[in-house]
Amino acid sequence: LDRDAMRQARERHDQLVKPRGSLGQLEDLAEQLAGLARTSPPPIPERAAVVIFAGDHGVHRHGVSPWPQEITAAMVGTFLNGRAVINAIAKQTGATVRVVDVGVATDLPDHPRLRKERVRPGTDDLATAPAMTRAEAVQAVEVGIRTASELVAAGHSCLLTGDMGIANTTPAAALVAAFTGASPEDATGRGTGIDDPTWTTKVAVVRQALDLHRLDLADPLGVLAALGGLEHAATVGYLLGAAALRTPVILDGVAAAAAAIVAAALAPDATGAFIAGHLSQEPAAQLALDKLALRPLLDLRMRLGEGTGASLALPIVQSAARVLHEVATLDELANPTP
Amino acid sequence: LDRDAMRQARERHDQLVKPRGSLGQLEDLAEQLAGLARTSPPPIPERAAVVIFAGDHGVHRHGVSPWPQEITAAMVGTFLNGRAVINAIAKQTGATVRVVDVGVATDLPDHPRLRKERVRPGTDDLATAPAMTRAEAVQAVEVGIRTASELVAAGHSCLLTGDMGIANTTPAAALVAAFTGASPEDATGRGTGIDDPTWTTKVAVVRQALDLHRLDLADPLGVLAALGGLEHAATVGYLLGAAALRTPVILDGVAAAAAAIVAAALAPDATGAFIAGHLSQEPAAQLALDKLALRPLLDLRMRLGEGTGASLALPIVQSAARVLHEVATLDELANPTP
Structure with missing residues (x-):
């Protein structure tokens, strides 16, 4: 697993419009997917x-x-x-x-x-x-x-x-x-x-x-x-x-x-x-x-x-990846773009 | 919950091509849905x-x-x-x-x-x-x-x-x-x-x-x-x-x-x-x-x-209902219809 991508996923989770860690195992899963894909956010495993x-x-x-x-x-x-x-x-x-x-x-x-x-x-x-x-x-x-x-x-x-x-x-x-x-x-x-x-x-x-x-x-x-x-x-x-x-x-x-x-x-x-x-x-x-x-x-x-x-x-696995793609960050909440 | 419909769902579970009880909580859930709908199989809650x-x-x-x-x-x-x-x-x-x-x-x-x-x-x-x-x-x-x-x-x-x-x-x-x-x-x-x-x-x-x-x-x-x-x-x-x-x-x-x-x-x-x-x-x-x-x-x-x-x-809820609709019974397995 790629440590950099996992760290990026974790940092992104901490910036999203939700309390830190509030998605529990879903966050661990998304970080694993990021490490595996060597990129964050990882692709959503659709097929x-x-x-x-x-x-x-x-x-x-x-x-x-x-x-x-x-x-x-x-x-x-x-x-x-x-x-x-x-x-x-x-x-x-x-x-x-x-x-x-x-x-x-x-x-x-x-x-x-x-x-x-x-x-x-x-x-x-x-x-x-x-x-x-x-x-x-x-x-x-x-x-x-x-x-x-x-x-x-x-x-x-x-x-x-x-x-x-x-x-x-x-x-x-x-x-x-x-x-x-x-x-x-x-x-x-x-x-x-x-x-x-x-x-x-x-x-x-x-x-x-x-x-x-x-x-x-x-x-x-x-x-x-x-x-x-x-x-x-x-x-x-x-x-x-x-x-x-x-x-x-x-x-x-x-x-x-x-x-x-x-x-x-x-x-x-x-x-x-x-x-x-x-x-x-x-x-x-x-x-x-x-x-x-x-x-x-x-x-x-x-x-x-x-x-x-x-x-x-x-x-559940697909949702874990999708969250990293689609959810706004707290910065975006503070400075909404139309 | 309608007891008859729940019993029918349980009986159907026991006839399906799987060991009895092998779907655990999914079976309980399907029986609840049947009891609620007063019919077995219960409708699949699609929407x-x-x-x-x-x-x-x-x-x-x-x-x-x-x-x-x-x-x-x-x-x-x-x-x-x-x-x-x-x-x-x-x-x-x-x-x-x-x-x-x-x-x-x-x-x-x-x-x-x-x-x-x-x-x-x-x-x-x-x-x-x-x-x-x-x-x-x-x-x-x-x-x-x-x-x-x-x-x-x-x-x-x-x-x-x-x-x-x-x-x-x-x-x-x-x-x-x-x-x-x-x-x-x-x-x-x-x-x-x-x-x-x-x-x-x-x-x-x-x-x-x-x-x-x-x-x-x-x-x-x-x-x-x-x-x-x-x-x-x-x-x-x-x-x-x-x-x-x-x-x-x-x-x-x-x-x-x-x-x-x-x-x-x-x-x-x-x-x-x-x-x-x-x-x-x-x-x-x-x-x-x-x-x-x-x-x-x-x-x-x-x-x-x-x-x-x-x-x-x-x-999971949708799957529980779908199983009762779409899965074959052991009888059907023994006497397959083309």
Whole structure:
């Protein structure tokens, strides 16, 4: 983040027709956008896209989710038909929805709004083997980087994360436990709303995975390959791509938080581009955001994923930038020009 | 709130292509909107207006604010010129901004977007006399009711509160202390960001006012007249008018929270129409929302007023309704129609 631009944004905030600091987190956000854009006021991120990376998970066979794996493919169809929750919210807040198949187990029919970038048809079972090879993890990360680059090249000035993958809160919990040192119990949540026996199984699977793999936190890609999902890996690349292009990226829920912690391990400066859209109900989300020192914009007790929380936060991000552009200064108030 | 419509909304939520309850507070909000509209799905509140009621305060003479009283009139001019923070945020989120002078001390020039409904040029000093007469309080409440009615008649389906009045967090703190029983210390905040001596003065003024007036909580209009500002009184009417017309009304900060607690004392059922847009940094806001059992949608550490927090919350309210309209059910997912 550019310190000069951040300072200029802060100074401008202090000159506007409002008490100092009275916009709270909105001021912090505008200063971040200025630092990222290296200019104050920063451009208003008008054109926004939410990308839903979809993948399946070998760990599903342990019964960590009550939903059948085929729901992943079915929900991709629902996104493409415009009938999922993310479509309604993105329509309301003005974001475009894109779907990228980075690892769905089921073969998907072609669709003009679906990008097929499948690295493999679902991961392996992280409790008994690496979820994917290092080469596959790299390939998925590259899908994410390319997706971000193409969207920015097409004129998008704000990127939002989204995810779809039945059972994908299990690898997210494992990744967050690995990088934060949290216990499997503390990092593992109720996902779609599982019962106590399923949660106990899920915790055991996370513990087994953490015990099985010789995790080296100095090798984030290795940890990602061992524990992650293909959508987490693609999101890591998407975040890094956005950050490299100095484009703000709004994190959705726990999948994004887990990817963000991997991305930060690979490139600590990348976090300057990250905005926590909301606080997912999954405990790993809070753990990851705390580690990244990100304060979420919303806390509506949501736990859906798809990019829904990030999309609800978009108008807040846009408003933060708009204030720096359009609001008068106290000097102008004292000396009005017609 | 209509229980049948709320139940229908809840049942529909449980049928949508998402885990049960996974939209958290967004589901509660949609059910409230359904109950208010007496139908599920409820209409999407597309057309929204934020009304800034402006007034001045005799209590200003005690030095409870570092800003001169003339700033109230100057800020009204800034709202009308479209150069205040509320203009930028309302533009981003699609709300129309209206200004109503219900009690500014300075004479304001005519302007096509300003409604002049001045009851008196500022209140009297609540620490030494009733802020206004009962008749004046009623008159200001009627301004608010009429404003809400006209906006709804003109096709607005969502009303937002806004306020402007230098020193107006002092009467807000006094009203909230009176109705919640909180101490002056607990109810009184930093307003625009006052220093310790000013805060101590402000607390003393609130205590003096609470001691002076023979407050009878069974007579909410009497309490409002003794302690309130003209913009608080007008907001009480605006809230009651919105509720009577079954129109959702998004509360902004502490001025709205104080008005809401008075409105609830006058008509307990009215709270069914109230949505807490955000949590102001003023402690009285939290006290009032707790008493009203309202959970704010946003908590961005803002303390500006003007309707800024309510306007940021508008897309969340619209999204909540849109989800019930546009999202597929699990049955549709299992039996897709082309």
